[in-house]
Amino acid sequence: MNFYIKSFLIFFRIGLFTIGGGYAMIPLIENELVDKRKWISRDEFLDLIALSQTVPGIFAVNIAIFIGYKLRRFWGAFAMAAGTILPSFTIILAIALCFQQFKDNPTIESIFKGIRPAVVALIAAPTFKMAKSARINLYNAWIPVVSALLIWLLGFSPIYIIILSGLGGYLYGRYLHKQKTKKEDC
Amino acid sequence: MLFLQLFYAFFKIGLFGFGGGYAMISMIQGEVVTRHQWLSSPEFTDIIAISQMTPGPIGINSATYVGYTAVVNAGYSHAIGVVGSIITTFAVVCPSFILMLLISKFFLKYQKHPIIASVFNGLRPAVVGLMAAATLILINQENFGTSSFQVITSCILFIGTFIASYRYKVNPILLILICGACGFLLFNESMPSFI
Structure with a gap:
């Protein structure tokens, strides 16, 4: 074949x-x-x-x-x-x-009324698992908290959060790299 | 115009969707529910439920569903709705193809590059925030109800499902089926009321 x-x-x-x-x-x-x-x-x-x-x-x-x-x-x-x-x-x-x-069938609607809170819980649970594997600690916990609040309360687009955090990670990495080379120079 | 908007929205979702299916939910929600209002919040929750129970990634499932539903809701026929779903599904995988062609030039050098590593150090915590936001946005009156009976029942189902999934790792399909049965028994108007 x-x-x-x-x-x-x-x-x-x-x-x-x-x-x-x-x-x-x-x-x-x-x-x-x-x-x-x-x-x-x-x-x-x-x-x-x-x-x-x-x-x-x-x-x-x-x-x-x-x-x-x-x-x-x-x-x-x-x-x-x-x-x-x-x-x-x-x-x-x-x-x-x-x-x-x-969609407007009352039986189907009643079933989905039970399912919807469950689905929200099924998204909440992996959030905590993800927090563990992303090694969230006291020093970087502000990143998920601030991004969640910006999206939830201020209606920020998640796309901006992704761009900003990627950029932030890049700049921080460069800053660390510079510090390291400075130390090596001394 | 609608078709262009659909293509553009799902292209962006494909391009910025880092961190797997659940992180993508926040992205899709931002474009489809908050920004363009192609779907209502409960409709969006229903798609996630359907995605959990059917094969296939949530990204493809929601692209296909939204493509069809948004076009039909705008007053077009079912056949044009199918065209809409083809456009959105194509749009969401399009960036992956473009990136593949770009990355294959450097291939393995790419992922071990220190720049990529530091970008991901920033992305990972933000993805956790994205997932938390998706959860918070979905905890609303449309999904949890307005009558006190429905709100209380919804909270019990929410907490029960959370514990069963997080602590005891119960299969999500089973949990959805159980909660669907609860909904049928508790909220169906043709059934005798329990309270």
Whole structure:
């Protein structure tokens, strides 16, 4: 079978059966591409995962794009990304079509009244997990607190927060670097 | 004009969406709910619930859903709604392709570069703030209700789900199903009221 069709189908299957986004996909991709087909080595695979995490965008799609590009340049990336996207695109489109008709149904509405607070809690919980892995302590706790308040109370766009914090990290890194070279000069 | 706005909004979400699915929720919320008001706050919460229960990343799911819904709400037909969802889904992955072409030039040098490392030292704590903001924005009257009965029930469901998810790592799909069943039993007007 053609390489592009095959890789499209592999990622289509993985995309169809993984609930929970990119991280849930990693072991499945590893099994398919590293263990079964030996298209890439494990070290290369781990490097690509690390790289996918440092670029913005949808993690699952980034993994597909970087592996595809590594194997067959642009069209490899295209085939694998299309495979990842298509299952969820189709399913959500079908739901959106149906949901428009059921939106005002009182039974559906009552079910969602119960679900909505749960969803908010499901976003709150990983916030604390993320705070742990981002090593938030007394000295840098002001960064998440101030950014959350700016977005929540003053209606700041999260995009500005991302740009500012990236820039802040860069400037701070440069400042530390300068201090270090100054000390070495003395 | 609507199609251009949709493309631009989701292109930005793809370009600045650092830190995975949950951090992206804040970004999508900022563009889709706060700025353009393509969706109401409960509609947005419902999509997150649907995303949790169906395969696929939240970024793709919300792009597809918003693309369709925003176009249909603006008075266009279902077929044009499908075109809208194709535009938004394409827009959200577009930056990833562009970045891939740029990064592949330097490839592995890129992620070990000290500049990238220090940028991420700034980004990581901010992403925590973004996720906290997404939570705070969603704790509102539209999601938690206005009658005292609904507010109290919602708070109990919120706290219960939080503890079950954070402390006991219960599967989110199971939690959504349980809370959906609670909603059906407690809020359905055709059912006999408990209070």
